[in-house]
Every structure is written in C-alpha cells, then in structure tokens.
Amino acid sequence: MDEDQIFSLADSLREEEEAKGPRKAYGPDLAVRLICPECLKAVPNIMEEFSSGDLVCGDCGLVLGDRIVDTRSEWRTFANDSDGGDDPSRVGEASEGTAQLETFISFKDGKTGLSNQLQLAARSQTTRSKRSIETANRKIDNWCQVLDLPKAIVDTAKVVYQSADKGKLLRTKPLEPVVVACIFIACRQGNATRSFKDICRVTRVQKKLLAKCYKVLEKALTNGDQRGSRPEDLLGMYCNHLNMPPYVQGYCKDVIELARERGLGTSRSPLTVVGATIYFVGMLFGQPRTLAEIREVAGASEPTIRGVYKLYYAQREALVKKQWIEDGKADLSRLAKA
The missing domain is CATH 1.10.472.10 (Cyclin-like)
Incomplete structure (x- = not known):
C-alpha cells in the first residue's frame, strides 16, 4: 500500500468519526441518585450512622449499605487523667495494668560522663x-x-x-x-x-x-469476704492431672455437695477433701487411682486422705444416688473397706 492509499484511508476514517458526532467524555454520571427501594421517594432521606457503620433510610429504616467509613475529624481528649484538660495529643504515659515499656540507658558513653547524668535524670523523674x-x-x-x-x-x-x-x-x-x-x-x-x-x-x-x-x-x-478455695474449684485441675474421664468430675461435685450437707470433712483442707473424693468416686465408677498417685497431684498426705475416705465410706449409701446404681454406672461393692 503506497502513501496515497494510506492518506485516503485515514481521511475516510476521520470522516466516519465526524459523521458519528462529538465523542462523549468518560466520567461519573452525577445524575445518579441513591433511592430507597422501599419508599421510592424522589427526595430520599438517607442517613449515615457512623456508630454502626450503616447507610440507613431515615423514613423506613432499611439498611442500604454497611461498613461506612467515618471521615469526620476526631476531637477527643487523650489526657491520662480527668484534670488533663483539652489535650488532643495521642501520646502520653502508658495506661495502668499493661506491660511496662522501659528505656535502659547504657553505661558505655566513651568515658564522657553523660551516662551517669542521664541515669540520675531518669531516676529523678521516676517516683x-x-x-x-x-x-x-x-x-x-x-x-x-x-x-x-x-x-x-x-x-x-x-x-x-x-x-x-x-x-x-x-x-x-x-x-x-x-x-x-x-x-x-x-x-x-x-x-x-x-x-x-x-x-x-x-x-x-x-x-x-x-x-x-x-x-x-x-x-x-472484698470487704471482709475471706472465703477460701473450695474443693469444687480444684477438681478440674486434679482430675486432668490424674487422667480421669470427663464425667468423673461431675460425680465428684455431687459427692462433695452431699458430704457438705452432712458435715463430712468440712473442717479438713480443700486439698484433702478433693483427694478423698477422687479416691472414693474413682473406685465407685470403676476408675480407681491409688493414694500415692492422688498424693502426688493433690499434695495432701495419704493418712489425711484416708481419714476423710473413712467418713465417706461410713456414709456411702447416703453419698451415692440411687439413680447411679440403677443406671449401672456405680457399684458400692467396688469400694475398698476403710
């Protein structure tokens, strides 16, 4: 194709573009309005709720959009106490109860003496x-x-x-x-x-x-409330250490409550009560643990655990619910004689 043919082709293309009219500029259509599909009002009452991040119709309450970003200026006070006044600064002293962020001053200062001066100044600022x-x-x-x-x-x-x-x-x-x-x-x-x-x-x-x-x-x-640790609070930890089945813990709680109602072992240490209860319930439900194993976990001595177990064994029929025996879960004959 020679030059004349190229120029003629270009002219014909330009004439076709001019015949189509002026080219439209690309951009947002500002005539588009957000209208509630429920109300269909020409002048919608659209509200932005920045607290929940929603775009809501003010007439019917329909949520039209979510996750709206609050672009307004933030005028909060970041003072450490109520007497700090209007302090828009976002920096300050670390809040109480959080991990301490400290700056340690090195002793290596090239023998200039600046390290000692900085440390004295830092100590004077700390009460x-x-x-x-x-x-x-x-x-x-x-x-x-x-x-x-x-x-x-x-x-x-x-x-x-x-x-x-x-x-x-x-x-x-x-x-x-x-x-x-x-x-x-x-x-x-x-x-x-x-x-x-x-x-x-x-x-x-x-x-x-x-x-x-x-x-x-x-x-x-606690205004004088000196309630100590209850045996029920220690059951979960000790049963886990002894590798007891999960259901044993529930039965132990029931036995402790029944024993407390009858005044059995109430004057003993919670560790002793827990150890004796686990020893009693473990044999009762076919999950026995030796006194040595329980002593290793609970920290109570074997004689004290055996002493509370004797009280349980003497009142075994009152501490074991009939439903447990009827369901075939518990068996009083498994208990060792005190």
Missing part, C-alpha cells in the same frame, strides 16, 4: 511508687509465665497489686509474697484456681508469709 509497680509487674509476668496462666489473669494480678500499693496495705512486707498473693487472688477471680501448695512449690515463697499477705489483701479488696 518510688512507679518503680515498685514496674518491678512488681515484671515479677507478675515472670511468675504467671512459669505457672502457665492466661493474660487475663496477669492483668488482674497487676490491678490487684496497684490497688494494694495505693492503699498502702503491705508496705512492710517483702515484695515476693505480696506479688504471689496478688496472683493467687487473680487466679480465684478468673476461675483458674491454684492451691497454696502449688504456688509455693513453684515460687519458693513460705506458705505462712503468703497466707498473711493473702488475708490482708482479701479482707481489704
């Missing part, structure tokens, strides 16, 4: 109360990690310690037993009950000192 809370929070993090406790328990223990520190409840006591007592209270509040012996064995804190700190904190934080 005694803040230093004690930071140290306690670190210990709570470490002990809770050793005890394999969830984060909710960790945060609760920190809040308990801060309350004790503000009330100056245990200023004369060493820090270790106070921290461990806070963890023990947090475990009870979070249904992750641990016994005194379990916590003392891990933390190496003396049981008597821990009990004193616990009584002071419990009395101050």
Whole structure:
C-alpha cells in the first residue's frame, strides 16, 4: 500500500468519526441518585450512622449499605487523667495494668560522663511508687509465665497489686509474697484456681508469709469476704492431672455437695477433701487411682486422705444416688473397706 492509499484511508476514517458526532467524555454520571427501594421517594432521606457503620433510610429504616467509613475529624481528649484538660495529643504515659515499656540507658558513653547524668535524670523523674509497680509487674509476668496462666489473669494480678500499693496495705512486707498473693487472688477471680501448695512449690515463697499477705489483701479488696478455695474449684485441675474421664468430675461435685450437707470433712483442707473424693468416686465408677498417685497431684498426705475416705465410706449409701446404681454406672461393692 503506497502513501496515497494510506492518506485516503485515514481521511475516510476521520470522516466516519465526524459523521458519528462529538465523542462523549468518560466520567461519573452525577445524575445518579441513591433511592430507597422501599419508599421510592424522589427526595430520599438517607442517613449515615457512623456508630454502626450503616447507610440507613431515615423514613423506613432499611439498611442500604454497611461498613461506612467515618471521615469526620476526631476531637477527643487523650489526657491520662480527668484534670488533663483539652489535650488532643495521642501520646502520653502508658495506661495502668499493661506491660511496662522501659528505656535502659547504657553505661558505655566513651568515658564522657553523660551516662551517669542521664541515669540520675531518669531516676529523678521516676517516683518510688512507679518503680515498685514496674518491678512488681515484671515479677507478675515472670511468675504467671512459669505457672502457665492466661493474660487475663496477669492483668488482674497487676490491678490487684496497684490497688494494694495505693492503699498502702503491705508496705512492710517483702515484695515476693505480696506479688504471689496478688496472683493467687487473680487466679480465684478468673476461675483458674491454684492451691497454696502449688504456688509455693513453684515460687519458693513460705506458705505462712503468703497466707498473711493473702488475708490482708482479701479482707481489704472484698470487704471482709475471706472465703477460701473450695474443693469444687480444684477438681478440674486434679482430675486432668490424674487422667480421669470427663464425667468423673461431675460425680465428684455431687459427692462433695452431699458430704457438705452432712458435715463430712468440712473442717479438713480443700486439698484433702478433693483427694478423698477422687479416691472414693474413682473406685465407685470403676476408675480407681491409688493414694500415692492422688498424693502426688493433690499434695495432701495419704493418712489425711484416708481419714476423710473413712467418713465417706461410713456414709456411702447416703453419698451415692440411687439413680447411679440403677443406671449401672456405680457399684458400692467396688469400694475398698476403710
């Protein structure tokens, strides 16, 4: 194809485009309106609810869209306390009960002396109360990690310690037993009950000192309610350690309640009551565990467990429901003679 033919083809194409009229510009059609399909009003009353992220018809309440992004300016106050005034700053002191973020100043300063000056300035900015809370929070993090406790328990223990520190409840006591007592209270509040012996064995804190700190904190934080750990709270953990079937725990609870109604073992330690109940129910339902195995888990001695078991065995017919025997689940002949 020569040049004349190319030019003539181009002219013919241009003439065809001109015959079609002016080319339309691409862009959004501003005449499109959002109308409620229920109301069908020419002037719709569409409302944006940023609290729920919905686009709602103001007349009939039909949701027309969701996940609406709030593009308005945010005028909130980010002060650490109520006396901070109108402070739009988003930075400030870490909130209480959270992990502590610290900056450590190195001692290596090229022998210029700047390190000592910075450390003195940092210490002057930190009060005694803040230093004690930071140290306690670190210990709570470490002990809770050793005890394999969830984060909710960790945060609760920190809040308990801060309350004790503000009330100056245990200023004369060493820090270790106070921290461990806070963890023990947090475990009870979070249904992750641990016994005194379990916590003392891990933390190496003396049981008597821990009990004193616990009584002071419990009395101050619960308005005098000094209810100790119940045997029912320890059943789940000990049954799991002894590899008992799940249904055994429910029967143990029933036996403990029936024994409590008859005053059996009420003056004994919860550890002893749990150990004797597991020993009694295990034989009753064909899942026996030896006294040595139970002692290893519960921490109670074999003679004390056997003493509560004798009380259970003497009242065995009252502690075993007839329905269990009729269903063929329980058998009194399996029980060892006391």
